[in-house]
Amino acid sequence: MEYRLLCKQFPDLGCSHRTLNFGDKHFDFFPRIGLKLTGVCRLKCPFCCEPNRRQTVYDISNFLEITETLRKLGTELLCFTGGDPLSYPNIEKLLMHTKKLGFYNLLLTGDGALLKEKLNKIIPYLDAVRFSIHDMKMEHDKIVKRPGAFSEMNEALDILIKTNVDCFVTTVVTSLNTNSILDIAKWCFNKKVKKYFLFGLMRSGKGGDFINKFGEAPDEDIYELLAKLKQKYSHQQLEIIHYDYKRNAECILVYGDGQIVIDPYPNPPSFQLEIGNILSDTRENIIERFNKDPENLSGHYEHLKRYYKV
Numbered sequence: 123m124e125y126r127l128l129c130k131q132f133p134d135l136g137c138s139h140r141t142l143n144f145g146d147k148h149f150d151f152f153p154r155i156g157l158k159l160t161g162v163c164r165l166k167c168p169f170c171c172e173p174n175r176r177q178t179v180y181d182i183s184n185f186l187e188i189t190e191t192l193r194k195l196g197t198e199l200l201c202f203t204g205g206d207p208l209s210y211p212n213i214e215k216l217l218m219h220t221k222k223l224g225f226y227n228l229l230l231t232g233d234g235a236l237l238k239e240k241l242n243k244i245i246p247y248l249d250a251v252r253f254s255i256h257d258m259k260m261e262h263d264k265i266v267k268r269p270g271a272f273s274e275m276n277e278a279l280d281i282l283i284k285t286n287v288d289c290f291v292t293t294v295v296t297s298l299n300t301n302s303i304l305d306i307a308k309w310c311f312n313k314k315v316k317k318y319f320l321f322g323l324m325r326s327g328k329g330g331d332f333i334n335k336f337g338e339a340p341d342e343d344i345y346e347l348l349a350k351l352k353q354k355y356s357h358q359q360l361e362i363i364h365y366d367y368k369r370n371a372e373c374i375l376v377y378g379d380g381q382i383v384i385d386p387y388p389n390p391p392s393f394q395l396e397i398g399n400i401l402s403d404t405r406e407n408i409i410e411r412f413n414k415d416p417e418n419l420s421g422h423y424e425h426l427k428r429y430y431k432v
C-alpha cells in the first residue's frame with residue numbers, strides 16, 4: 123500500500139520493497155554511503171552533526187569487512203567522514219583497500235594541516251576531497267575555533283589541485299554566514315574547485331541546539347543566493363549544489379561496529395534512525411526496515427537524483 127502511494131507520487135520510484143529504483147537506475151543497496159571512522163576532530167564547529175564525538179574507534183579489520191560487504195552489495199561511492207577521517211589511525215591502509223575494491227573515494231575534511239601531513243601517502247587513493255569552509259579567512263577560523271585553519275586548508279587545496287585530485291567545498295549555511303557565501307564561491311572559482319555545496323543545518327549532534335539558539339537562515343535568503351550563484355557560475359567550471367537536509371535519509375551512514383543509520387530522521391533525540399547492521403543483518407532486512415517509512419525512500423531519492431540527474 124505504502125509503495126503504491128509512493129509510486130503515484132514518484133512515477134520513477136520502484137515498487138519493490140527489497141530494492142531501490144531511481145529512474146532507469148536500479149540498486150540492490152545504497153549506492154553512496156558515508157563511513158563514520160572516528161568521532162575525533164581538532165576543530166570545534168558549533169553545529170557539528172556527529173552525535174558522539176567520543177565514539178569507539180574500531181579496528182581496521184571491521185572497516186575492511188564492512189567495505190568488502192558494501193562493494194558486494196553494489197555500493198559505488200564512499201564518503202570518508204567522522205569526526206575527521208584523517209584522525210583515523212589506519213586511514214591510508216583503508217583508502218588503499220577501498221580503491222582496490224573499485225570504490226570512488228571521497229574524503230571529507232576540515233583539517234588542512236592534517237591533510238598536508240598525510241597527503242603523500244593517500245593521494246594515489248583519493249578520487250576527490252571535500253573541504254568544509256564556513257566563512258572567509260579569520261572568520262572561518264573563529265567558527266571552527268582553530269587559528270590558521272583557513273590558510274592550512276588553502277595550502278592543502280593548492281597541492282591537491284596541482285596533483286589533479288578533484289576538490290569540492292561545503293559551507294553549512296547558518297543565520298550567521300549568509301553574507302559571506304558569494305565571497306566563498308568566488309574564492310572556490312578562483313581556486314578551480316569543481317563543486318560548491320551549500321548545506322542546511324542538520325539537527326543531529328549539536329545542530330539542534332545551534333538552531334534553537336541562532337535559528338536558521340531564511341529559505342528566501344538561501345534561494346536568492348542560489349539563484350545568484352547559479353546565474354554567475356552556470357557557464358563556468360563551478361557546479362553549485364544545494365542540500366537542505368530537511369528530508370529523511372539524505373545520508374546513509376555506517377559506523378565501525380557495522381551499525382547503519384539514516385540522517386536526517388525527524389525523531390529526537392538523535393535525529394538519526396538505525397536501520398540495521400552491515401556485519402550481521404541481511405541486505406533484505408536492512409532495505410525492508412528502511413522502506414517501512416516511505417519518507418525515507420522519497421527523501422533519499424530526492425538527494426540522489428541530483429547526483430544521478432534522473
Ligand code: SF4
Nearest residue numbers: 163165167170205232
Ligand atoms: S569539521 Fe566536521 S567533525 Fe570536525 S567539528 Fe566540524 S563538523 Fe564536526
